[in-house]
Amino acid sequence: MSLFPSYPTFLWITWCKILFIVSDQFWKTRLHRFHKPHDEFKKPYKS
Numbered sequence: 001m002s003l004f005p006s007y008p009t010f011l012w013i014t015w016c017k018i019l020f021i022v023s024d025q026f027w028k029t030r031l032h033r034f035h036k037p038h039d040e041f042k043k044p045y046k047s
Helices: 003-046
Strands: none
Touching: none
16 A cells, blocks of 8 residues: 555644543643642641
């Protein structure tokens, strides 16, 4: 097979990897931002 039929597949895989990494980083930072204040609110109630 020539390069052209496999090229879009390669592009698609690359885009999927990039999107996966970006979304993973996005959710990690978002979850950290969301959970940190929540933990800070829990601490005063405990002590």
